[in-house]
Amino acid sequence: MEKRSLTIAGHRTSIALEPEFWAVLEAMAAQDGLALPGMVKTIDETRTVTNLASALRLAALRWTATQSPRSAPETDPGSA
Numbered sequence: 392m393e394k395r396s397l398t399i400a401g402h403r404t405s406i407a408l409e410p411e412f413w414a415v416l417e418a419m420a421a422q423d424g425l426a427l428p429g430m431v432k433t434i435d436e437t438r439t440v441t442n443l444a445s446a447l448r449l450a451a452l453r454w455t456a457t458q459s460p461r462s463a464p465e466t467d468p469g470s471a
Contacts, residue, residue, distance in 0.1 A: 397428045399435055406431070406444055415451040 394407040408416075420430035431447065438446035 397431055399428060399432045404443070406447065408444055408447060412448055412451050415455055416447060419451070419454050 392407045393410045393413055394405055395413065396403060396405045398404075416430060417427055420427050423430065425433070431443075434446055434450045435443055440446050440449065
């Protein structure tokens with residue numbers, strides 16, 4: 392777990408997430424032209440779960456799903 396302290400809406404808070412989630416949240420923020428605290432604030436304001444860390448993980452998973460191309464499984468042409 393990686394713990395980070397951020398100021399969100401004027402309040403200081405610490406959030407512990409796995410480094411992989413932090414990396415996705417940073418990519419989300421960069422894509423939207425936001426600093427990480429701005430991205431976290433946006434997620435905080437629109438979350439439907441009570442726990443902020445859970446809301447951040449869910450947002451990261453949703454975003455990742457939209458970034459991954461859905462491709463058909465590869466088949467071996469010689470196996471037919």
